Amino acid sequence: MGASGLLARGPPPSPAWVTYVKYAILGLSVICLAMGAWATSIFGGASGVIISAGAGGMVIFVTIWTFIVYGGGLALEKFQPNNYFRIGLLIGYIFSVIFWLSGWAWSASLAGLWLSYSDTYSGFGLVSDDYYTPFRNLGAALAVCAGLGAVVWVLCIVNLVMFIKACVQDPNSSNAELGNIKHQPAAYPAAQYPAQPYGAQPQAYPQQPQAYPQQPAAPYGQPQPYATQ
Template sequence: GLIARGAPTFPKFLTYTKVTLIILSVIILALASYVLYIQNSTLHYYSGVPEYLIFLTIFTWIVYGVPLAIEYKAPQFYYRMVVLAAFSLSSIFWLTGWAWCAYWASYGISLKEWATFGSIMGACAGLGALAWILSIAELGFFCDFALRNSDPVHARNSRSERVLLRTQHEVQTPGPSQQSYTTQSVYAGQP
């Protein structure tokens, strides 16, 4: 379940989604840094969006990088409730980040002298929306796989067991069958 300790067994593609999120956040960090440079060079406009995006990229590195490293290196220290809370916060933060970027992009594009600012904010909004979708998918898959296997098999420090996914069609030994008895009347010998 979600309150168990130890990493659930994930398919390989979830590792790729986490790495994709981290790469997207690096691209957004570069764009946000450029917007911050533009804002500091011109004093007549300011938004807090680049600073928030820089915070969000560092938060994303921690939220998706640390569990990924713990999952492979020290699965006994993987606390599912902490990861669930962090993934949920990440989804909320990415939603606010790309929505705020989209607002400032629409405002910046409408003014001629802010065209560069608006176009870069638009790129950040688009990439942020993609990161938001990936973070929601990551949260959903995490919950699904955490609920599928409530007993972490790889908590015994066996990395080879992590490769095999547990399916719903595992062979299970049948329980002992119940013996059937013929019914006999208690009063059969009485008149």
């Protein structure tokens, strides 16, 4: 059954480009982590989290989750294949897709809010333009989180689909992947003999005649000597 492949241990055989997809997810997550940290630090402390409405904190959480799931999965695949539980990675990949969808969609809505706020009210000249600079920076940081987060979300979906496909096509992890190869002694074929019909007497092999030394012929009229046995 295909579901048994999702419950097996050991990394499933996947194309090499899937590994590069995971590296791309980790690399883009680093940038999102930096942008999320910047978004929460623009206004400083708790006020930064409140003004960003938690979107920056959500992005930080998602990136940390991504490092644990994808980074840990790559480490297990390379160094500890015996501890590579496919069902655990499957759950982690599914939650990654959900978290990234929430993170980039939340960031996109708030980025549009703060960018439109700073662009709309800064033109009236009611306050100094420096007042709107933090809001522009917040909107820009969340916009980067939204754009890169959407890319990471698509890559997570691709990785999830390829992971499920590889597990279904490989229901049981091979012993070679888990490092449990047992060396069996080489089996040599037994000697082949013609089969004898049931009830037949065993085949008799011809005996080689025994050679005896020949005695010289006796002269005519003399008794013939016999070789003593």
